[in-house]
Amino acid sequence: MDVSQYLEIFIEETKEHLQSLNEQLLVLEKEPENKETINEIFRAAHSLKGMAGTMGYKRMQKLTHDMENVFQEIRNDKMKVSSNLVDGLFRGLDALEGYLDNIINTQDEGTNDNQDLIDLFAKELEIGLNGGGGDAAPAAADSGAAAPAAPEAAPAAPTTTNGLDVLTINETENEAISKAAEEGLSAYGINVEIQETCVLKAARAFLVFKALEEHGEIIKSVPDAQAVEDEKFDFDFSVVVLTKSKEDALKAAVMNVSEIKDAHIKKIEPKAAAKPAETAASGSGTATAAATATAPAAATAKPAETKAAPAKGKPVVNRSVRVDIEKLDDLMNLVSELIIAKNGLVAISPTELANDEVRNGNVREQVEYLERITTNIHQSVMKVRMVPIESVVNRFPRMIRDLSKKLDKKMELYMTGEETELDRTVIDEIGDPLQHILRNAADHGLESNEARVAAGKPEVGSIFLDAYQEGNNVIIEVRDDGGGIDVEKVKRKAIEKGTITEEQAESMTDKEIVDLLFRPSFSTAEKISDISGRGVGLDVVKTKIEALGGNVECKTVLGEGSTFTIRLPLTLAIIQALMVVIGNEKYAIPLGSIQTIEDIEVSEVKFVEGKEVIHLRGSVIPLVRLDKILDVPDSKKDAENLTVVIVTKGDKLAGLIVDDLIGQLEIVIKSIGKYINNCKMISGATILGDGEIALILDANTLV
Amino acid sequence: MADNKNLATTLDATQYIGVIVGNEQYGIDIKYIDNIVKMQRITRVPKAQPYFYGVINIRGEIIPVMSLRIKFGKDPDEFDNKTRILIIKPEQQAAIGFIVDEVKEVVNLVDDEIERSSANQDDKSFIFGVGKHDGGLISLLNIPAVVSEKDAKE
Incomplete structure (x- = not known):
């Protein structure tokens, strides 16, 4: 076959x-x-x-x-x-x-x-x-x-040759049948036999269900719909259908499905339907009041029951469709186009029509409406592309178990937030980097059991994998309670390897030293076990995550463990951004990384180690003169006040000095092409309503 | 170079677009050309290579624009109403714009009319041959080399 x-x-x-x-x-x-x-x-x-x-x-x-x-x-x-x-x-x-x-x-x-x-x-x-x-x-x-x-x-109760006998009609169903009878529908019990040679019984059964649903409503099936779905039946199953169609039509519909051996149909007459109501009525001579009270109650109850019945009878299919990711990409592109077109309208409407008050108002209203719709479409399409990270992380417990056996270390993996959703393309890529970090944690992060006991820690090492959403980002944290990274050792190794000079090493913070581990030159030259292991392939992890528009950070406390934090953008293609002006150029700063916007007097700018900083609500924030680092010609100079956009990356802040603010805009991220040198500060470009291009600044690289 | 072989094996004429850059005439194989547009506003991209003026928007696609003059080590461009941007597609998915002083005509060249720069046939040369046409000479551009990283001084 x-x-x-x-x-x-x-x-x-x-x-x-x-x-x-x-x-x-x-x-x-x-x-x-x-x-x-x-x-x-x-x-x-x-x-x-x-x-x-x-x-x-x-x-x-x-x-x-x-x-x-x-x-x-x-x-x-x-x-x-x-x-x-x-x-x-x-x-x-x-x-x-x-x-x-x-x-x-x-x-x-x-x-x-x-x-x-x-x-x-x-x-x-x-x-x-x-x-x-x-x-x-x-x-x-x-x-x-x-x-x-x-x-x-278990689910398929003993079925006889004519499985119709097993169709016992309970109260609710009887109610539904009699109700249907009033509407001219009759109930039929159908027993469907599938050929023994049939390979996909569930699929055939599903087709039968579908064929019958075209005629009416399936209110019951034995075994129940879920069991049929899961192929938990031998070669026959039975259903009760409410329909206007005749027996022959139903039979024909069922037999139309291939690999069906036979179908037995029997009409089901509603049992004396309103029995309880009748008895109440007959005995009501004295208690009319009570009867009238129950009658409305019954009446109200009835619709509810009939509503419930079909829900029960319908196959409990997870109504999902598998869609090729390419088709979604196409859809996404179309949505992008729509948003660009919408931005065009937004740009035109106030200027062109400014002289006609009434029409202006109408247009603005419609544009706002359009804006709402496009935003919603965008969100729906994004949602369609979202997949829980469960599909990636669910293989890790097994991996940790195997590592535990192999390394002969006792360890436990605790995961939370598996339901956190990420874009499909990100999901496909994030598995390897995560696996790498977890392996590192198990292999080099956690100490041996003896060492743990000696250090007064529980014998069994713990690795935590937590995923959660934070603003426009999804954070995945891999934490271990192992030995942490010995910064001094890393520093010595780095100097030995010539990655940094001794003078450089002196002025570097611990964090900067830990970041050395992500450098390619460092990792390839390094033996694993020498410096608490970290380093091999971490540059690959970093490259991969950055390619996805995210970043990875490592925090470590010697003797207490290390935490790797991966930050990934929730959406890839369309974001909300703040449009700013520098010189006569326009730039977009993703809203997700902006904390506040401040107006600062020039006199408030202080100098620390020759760098400009401002003191704002208890924190010292370094300033970044965008016009300088972006080589913008003729930027506004010597202004009294500076407009500062405060951006964050993790817990670090930086103030970006811009000349002017335009406002918030939903932008479509596009690549600036393959051939042109793409410096890290520019994460892409977008097309504004008037066709002009604005570059998107990656605030993460500026902090 | 697959392109060269392709040219060598067929006797049919290949069409080239003749353009002026500086004081020289160049030919670009028509198969690479996607579009020719007038000069338009270019958005500067910071920290890009010096021969990239920035990016332009062609029907919703963002395309980097390169100055052939600077790439070839000539004087910077002077923009006038003859200046054009040639949209080139060296690969299916990646486009690039070349700024040229003027677009002249379409030139048909058969293999006999092309003198290949065989003396120093390294793939990195910007020109793969010189075509003779109407008594004039046309330098034929080796597009993959032109769009690669290297510039004329190296």
Whole structure:
């Protein structure tokens, strides 16, 4: 059978199952008795086996089958979870991932039988079952055959050949049926049988649901919609439909779906519907008041119930669509164009129409309306592109576990904020740098267990990964409670390597020294273990994050640990910016990095170490003369007052001196082209409403 | 140079746009040319290479503009109503503008009419050959070399 059309689904689902197996195994390792976890693992392994088998990946199927056998025995309390076993299972998962990689690349699973793993599982089974009684082994042997029934049996209550019998109609549904009858709709029970050869039963069932929904409303299904969705049924399922259509039409609709063997249809008559109401009425001779009281109550209750019924019956599909990122990029570009066009209107309206008061007002109103809409479209498109960082960080617990074993150090990873969302393009890129920093923390950050105990710290080292949103940025912090970075050592190494001179080293702050670790020259020349390890590849981390428009910082306290803070922009393409004038040039400063705007008298400018600073609300802020560092010709000089834009980067501040402020504008970030030298201060350019170009200043590099 | 080979193997004439830069006439293979626009306001980019005047906006695309005069070590440009910006696309996704004094005409040159600067055929030369046309000489620009980092003095 040709299954290539399902390959994509197979790959996606296999990935999901493997990830869930990884996560659950981690839990199991800690709580070997957790029944729920075992069940979860068993289910995932079982689906995986089934899928691999269907797709014809025999080796993958065999390996999963053997792993499943192990889970089966654990589930039946016939054997215990040992750390050896968990290691083996993890290796098994890695082998499965290996198969999957092969499949992704070549559509073929490869030729590695992973016999050693299979043998290992067999051995583990034997050891585990030794005390488990004589019939355990055969049970293990045929557990594969018995297993499929197990997870399915639970939701799919015993179904007879004509599964219609299982359709018991409860009160609420009966209510809905009788209500529908009043509207001329009849209820039919339909039992659908799917051919035994069908590969994707859930998909067929979904099509049946869809076909029936065109005729009316599905108010009930057995097993329930979710179970059908998850393929938790044998070869038939039943539904109740409210419809105007006739039996034959329904049957035809169902049979239209391919790979459907048969459909039995039976009309369901509403049971004496208003029974409770009637009894109330008949016995009401004395209690009319009570009856009238219940009647409205019933009336109000009814719509609510009928509303609830369809919601229950409809397949609980996660209504999502997979969209190619390129299509989203196109959409994003169009939104960008729209915003530029809108900015054009904003620029025209007040000037051109200034002499016509009334029309001016109208135009302005419409432009504001347009502005609101474009902002909303922009936000929606951005949201569509957002993905929780969970998809990147969820592999880290496993990585830390493996590192812990490999390095023979006890450590624990604590993660928070996995739900924090980032742009898809950022998500794709951020995995490697994060992994690198985590590895560094585990390998070089944390001390050995003995050293920790000697230093009076808890034996088990902790690594924290926290993600959260801060203004227009997403912050990811990786913190460890290890030994920290020995600044003196770094300094000595740097001088030795010729990265800095001794005089330079004298005047450098600790922070500046730590920053040396991000320098490429430093890292490549450095042996890992010599200087508490940091440095190798950190320049790569930095380059990658900066390419994404973010930055990375490191703080460290000797003996207490280090923190790496990664700051990433929330949005990539469109930002809010403050437009400023310097000389006769216009520049944009991203609003996200601006703290305040101050008007400062020239006399307030003080000098510290030959640099201009201002003293503002208790903090000393260095001033940056933008006209000088940007070589702007004929800038406004010798003014009485300076307009200073205070920008922040982390907890550092700087005051940018500009000539004039224009105002806030939503700008579309564009690249200034490949060939022109792009200095770090310029993060891009944008097109203003009148077609003029303004360059965007990267405040982070100016602080 | 794939371009040169391409020219060598075909006898069909290749079209070049003839432009004046300083006192010399240059030819640019028409396949590179995306657009020719009049001089317009250029936004200066700080800290860029000296031969880049800045960037311009061509239908929503931001394109860096280079002075061929400065790149070739000639006097700075004098802008008049003949000055044009040639929008060149050396690659599909990246455009660049060349400022020229004047755009003359389209010149058809067959291979025989081109004298290749074979003597010192390094890829870095700004000119890959000289074309003979109407008794005059046209220096044919090696576009990939012109847009690369290096300038004339090196």
